[in-house]
Amino acid sequence: MSRTETSDFETLSETQLTRSERYRQLIDELVLAPARIVWHDWRARIAVVIISGFLFLGTVGVRLVDEPRTNQGDRLVGAFRTLEHPLGTTASGVDILSQITYATVPMLQMITAGAVFSVVMATAIGTTSGYKGGVVDRVLMTVTDVLLTIPGLPLVIVLAGVLPIGGNPYAIGVLLSINAWAGLARALRSQVLTLRDAEYVEASRIMGVSTPKILSADIIPNLMPYITMNFVQQARAVIFGSVGLYFLGILPYNRTNWGVMMSDAVRQAGATSSVAAFHWLLMPMLAVILLSMGLTLFAQSADRLFNPRVRARHAKTIGGDETDEVSS
Amino acid sequence: MSYVLKRTAQAIFTVFATISLTFALVRLLPGGPVDYLRAQMLQQGGDLTTEQINRRIEAQTNIAVDEPLYVQYFDYMASILTGDLGESTWYGDPVVDILGSAIPWTIFIMSVSLFLAFVIGISLGAFMAYREGSRFDVSSTVVALLLNSTPSYVVGLLALTFLAYRGGVFPTGGHYASGIDPGLSLEFLLSAAHHGALPILSMTVVAFGGWALDMRGNSIRVLGADYLHVARLRGLSERRIALRYVARNAILPMYTGLMIAIGTMFGGAVIIEEIFSYPGVGYYLISAIDQRDYPVMMGAFILITVAVVIGIYVADLTYGKLDPRAKRGESRESY
Numbered sequence: 263m264s265r266t267e268t269s270d271f272e273t274l275s276e277t278q279l280t281r282s283e284r285y286r287q288l289i290d291e292l293v294l295a296p297a298r299i300v301w302h303d304w305r306a307r308i309a310v311v312i313i314s315g316f317l318f319l320g321t322v323g324v325r326l327v328d329e330p331r332t333n334q335g336d337r338l339v340g341a342f343r344t345l346e347h348p349l350g351t352t353a354s355g356v357d358i359l360s361q362i363t364y365a366t367v368p369m370l371q372m373i374t375a376g377a378v379f380s381v382v383m384a385t386a387i388g389t390t391s392g393y394k395g396g397v398v399d400r401v402l403m404t405v406t407d408v409l410l411t412i413p414g415l416p417l418v419i420v421l422a423g424v425l426p427i428g429g430n431p432y433a434i435g436v437l438l439s440i441n442a443w444a445g446l447a448r449a450l451r452s453q454v455l456t457l458r459d460a461e462y463v464e465a466s467r468i469m470g471v472s473t474p475k476i477l478s479a480d481i482i483p484n485l486m487p488y489i490t491m492n493f494v495q496q497a498r499a500v501i502f503g504s505v506g507l508y509f510l511g512i513l514p515y516n517r518t519n520w521g522v523m524m525s526d527a528v529r530q531a532g533a534t535s536s537v538a539a540f541h542w543l544l545m546p547m548l549a550v551i552l553l554s555m556g557l558t559l560f561a562q563s564a565d566r567l568f569n570p571r572v573r574a575r576h577a578k579t580i581g582g583d584e585t586d587e588v589s590s
Numbered sequence: 591m592s593y594v595l596k597r598t599a600q601a602i603f604t605v606f607a608t609i610s611l612t613f614a615l616v617r618l619l620p621g622g623p624v625d626y627l628r629a630q631m632l633q634q635g636g637d638l639t640t641e642q643i644n645r646r647i648e649a650q651t652n653i654a655v656d657e658p659l660y661v662q663y664f665d666y667m668a669s670i671l672t673g674d675l676g677e678s679t680w681y682g683d684p685v686v687d688i689l690g691s692a693i694p695w696t697i698f699i700m701s702v703s704l705f706l707a708f709v710i711g712i713s714l715g716a717f718m719a720y721r722e723g724s725r726f727d728v729s730s731t732v733v734a735l736l737l738n739s740t741p742s743y744v745v746g747l748l749a750l751t752f753l754a755y756r757g758g759v760f761p762t763g764g765h766y767a768s769g770i771d772p773g774l775s776l777e778f779l780l781s782a783a784h785h786g787a788l789p790i791l792s793m794t795v796v797a798f799g800g801w802a803l804d805m806r807g808n809s810i811r812v813l814g815a816d817y818l819h820v821a822r823l824r825g826l827s828e829r830r831i832a833l834r835y836v837a838r839n840a841i842l843p844m845y846t847g848l849m850i851a852i853g854t855m856f857g858g859a860v861i862i863e864e865i866f867s868y869p870g871v872g873y874y875l876i877s878a879i880d881q882r883d884y885p886v887m888m889g890a891f892i893l894i895t896v897a898v899v900i901g902i903y904v905a906d907l908t909y910g911k912l913d914p915r916a917k918r919g920e921s922r923e924s925y
Contacts, residue, residue, distance in 0.1 A: 407600060408607045410850070413898045415857025416875065420891045423879040424615050424622055445850060502741040506861045509743065510876055524747070534747060535755040543751075547744045555739040562735070 298576040306563035312556030320366040330360040330518060338531065341541040350541045353531045358523075358545050365518045365546075368431035369501065369553075375435030376442070376500035377493045384446035385489060389477050391447070392454030403451070410444040415503060417441060422512050429516035438503045439496060446492045450485055457481050487564065494561035498554045505550050520546035594907060601903045606667075608895045612888045613666050617653055623884035624655060627679065650677045650885045675889035680881045685889035689871055693893060695765055696870030699786050700859050703793035704851060710794070711801020712841060718802065719809030719840075731806075734799030742858040746792035746865045753788060760788050763867030789862045793855065804847065808840035815839075845909050852901040856894050 300306040328334065333355040334347070341350040341358070349358040391402040418438055427433055457463060458481070466476050482489075507513045508521025515522060523546040531539035616623045624647060631643045638646075648654045652669040653662050669676075675685035714734075718727045754762040766772065766781040812818070813836060821831050860872030867873070871890050878886035 404600075404603070408604045411604045411853065411895070411899050411902055412608060413853045413856040413894050415854075416860060416872070416891055416894045419860065419875060419879065420612075420615070420887060423887060424619060424884075426621060498739070503857070506741060506743050510861060510864055512876070512879060528747070534751045537756075540751065543747065547747070550744065551736075551740050554741075555736065558735055558739045 295576040300563070302576070303563045305559040309556045309558075309560035309563065312552060313560065316366055316370065316553055316556070319363050320370045323363045324367060327360045327363045328357070330356045330364055332356055334360070338538050338542070340538075341545065349545050352523075352526065352542050353539065358542060361518050361523055362520070362545060362549050365520050365523065366549075368515075368517050368519060369504070371431040372435035372438070372504055373497040373500050375432040376439035377435075377497040379436045380439040380443040380446065380496045381489055381493045383443035384450060384492065385482065385485070387443070388447035388450030389454050389481055389485070392451035393458050393473065393477060393481065395458075399451075403448075406444045406447050409441040410448065412441060414441050415506075418503065419507065419510075419512055422507065422514075427514060429514045431517075434504060434513055435500055438500050438507075442496055442499060446488070446496075449488060449492075453485055453488065454481055457484055490564045491561050494557045494564065498557045501550060501554050501557075505546075520549050597903065597906055601899050604899050605896055608899075609667060609670050609892060610663075612892060613653075613663055616651055616884065616888060617659075617662060617666075623888075624651065624653065626882065627651070627884065628655075630679075650679055651888075652676045670892065675892065676885035678878075678883055678886045680878070680883040680886065685885050688886060689874060689889055689893050692869055692871045692874055693897065695786075695868065696856075696859055696863065696872060697897065698782075699789045699793070699862075699868070699870065700855050702786070703790045703797070704848075704855055706790070706794045707797035708801055708848060711798040712805045712837075712844075714798065715802040715805025716809050716837065716840070718806040719813065722806075722810060727806075730802065734802050737796055737799035738803070740796050742793050742796045743861045743865055745795050746789070746862050749788045749792055750865060761785050765869065785868070789859075789866050789868050792862050792865075793858050796858075797851070797855075801844065801847075804844050805840060808843055809836060812836050812839045842912060845905070845912065849902045849905045849909075852905065853898045856898060 300310060334357040335344075335351045335355050337351065337355050338353055339347050339351040342348065343350065347357050347359065349362065351357055352361070387402055387406065391399045391406075418440060421427075421437060421440065425437075427437060463476060463480050466480055471479075504513065504519070505521035505524070508515065508519045509525045509528075511525055513521075524543055527533035527539055527542035527546075531542060533539040533543035619625075627647050627650065628643060631638060631646060644654070644656050652666050652674060654665055655662070657665070673686060675689070677683070678685055678688055681688060714730060718730050721727050749760075750762060754760045761767070761784065764785055766778060766785050770778050770781050772778055818831065818835055821835055826835075856872070859870065860875060862868070863870045863873040864876045871894055874886055875890035875894075878884070878890060
């Protein structure tokens with residue numbers, strides 16, 4: 263620290279950072295610290311491995327594996343019998359590994375669309391409602407309560423039966439989340455209620471900062487743990503819902519899907535009663551469980567990411583005076 | 591306005607909104623159910639006049655297509671509210687008769703599995719919290735997470751494969767064995783339980799893990815609270831502390847989750863009923879979609895929603911009795 267003769271008000275900063283130092287600090291806080299936290303937690307470590315595995319399958323995997331088509335191999339080859347078809351084949355000789363791989367792409371698209379849609383809707387409606395209060399709040403919450411009560415999957419089934427939706431995975435992801443945002447919007451609203459009268463929010467309001475700015479700068483950052491958790495939970499709900507409805511044959515499709523695979527296995531080869539076809543049913547089931555397990559574990563560990571104390575401990579550029587242990 | 595009155599108004603409004611939504615879906619959608627029915631009748635009927643076709647459509651959907659839109663809407667609302675859901679295009683019977691015989695079965699498997707999952711989950715979660723950090727706690731957490739990541743229909747299909755087809759322990763479909771008269775006989779009740787066992791099992795197995803994890807988290811939080819130290823210092827019995835102080839305060843926050851579960855369970859029940867050929871409301875909903883039987887489809891949706899609204903309504907009103915803090919302050923300043 264260098265003491266000069268100027269008054270305290272003229273001093274800009276005790277230490278000046280060069281541009282590269284500032285970038286390094288930013289990267290450390292935003293990228294490396296979260297990465298270190300994630301790697302510190304066993305649940306997160308497994309989650310990251312599983313999720314990136316599926317991302318790999320959906321991006322690089324489709325380039326490595328041949329597209330699924332009939333007569334790629336013999337009919338109903340069991341799983342783990344040949345190296346050519348490690349997961350076996352279907353009744354029409356389609357390689358199951360390639361089906362699983364190619365079905366990952368629309369699944370990831372559906373998950374992203376549904377989770378983004380529900381989180382954006384919930385954040386917009388929940389925060390506005392909680393912050394504004396009055397008539398706005400009452401109207402928005404009445405709509406939210408109605409949507410919260412209407413049973414989601416039956417609603418989706420009816421809409422899919424009536425609306426002329428194509429097989430676009432993004433559209434289906436949004437459809438499956440049509441009322442899923444309501445629960446999160448309610449939860450966010452009650453969080454906002456406790457924040458709207460905090461001193462720093464009050465200060466912004468008195469200074470004449472606009473409502474959208476107060477919401478985005480002062481309120482929403484506090485809600486990030488909630489929002490992330492729900493993003494992941496909704497992603498899981500989209501998997502469950504889409505696979506279930508594809509299994510029932512209700513949703514339209516133009517590419518293969520794990521639910522369609524299960525449906526074909528049961529209807530074409532009687533996989534529930536025939537031993538020879540069981541692997542055809544089992545493989546997509548395992549894919550569903552594995553991916554949602556990865557997402558669940560990620561949600562479980564995500565709250566640590568947003569804990570400022572845990573973050574500070576893992577960021578090297580923030581001083582070394584963090585001595586208090588975080589109970590986990 | 592009192593809470594009960596307000597809550598009642600909200601429940602009625604939800605039912606009202608749902609019926610309006612189905613009206614919009616049936617009537618306003620280009621190429622929607624009404625257009626579909628008309629096209630189908632023109633194709634099959636041959637010599638039916640427009641007048642006759644309109645009468646048929648009105649009988650099946652409760653919508654008088656030759657009236658102005660607002661009259662159609664009021665007629666539709668009135669007939670649904672008086673319990674007339676139209677006529678099935680597939681079975682030819684009134685929709686109310688078809689679904690009325692199905693809904694008790696759906697509510698049976700749903701409420702039993704919800705109850706079992708809740709009770710098992712809470713007991714397990716409390717026990718996990720009591721033994722926090724032990725091997726039992728860790729392994730239970732792993733199992734709970736795994737079950738929580740499994741959809742009910744996956745468990746259903748596995749149960750069907752191993753316990754029904756290969757094991758032969760349980761039947762593969764139906765409400766009860768054929769040849770038994772439904773009634774309050776022991777034989778009938780046992781048969782109904784036997785047939786309902788796998789659907790109930792499928793929905794229970796995937797749900798109790800989540801309850802257990804919630805209960806574990808809540809209990810651990812309560813176990814560290816100051817009022818427990820006070821209770822111990824006052825010399826209250828361990829039993830009283832466990833039940834009145836820990837359990838009660840840990841369960842209450844989960845009550846909202848229970849209400850939401852009533853709604854989501856119906857989604858699970860729809861798919862499970864289809865897998866086990868269990869003719870509940872969901873089973874008819876799916877087959878109505880396959881056969882484009884729009885009156886049954888809309889009726890099933892309205893019926894499921896009303897059941898959920900009633901379930902949540904009852905849960906909401908009892909919540910106030912359980913937790914005196916649950917009073918809503920609505921006198922907030924508007925910015």
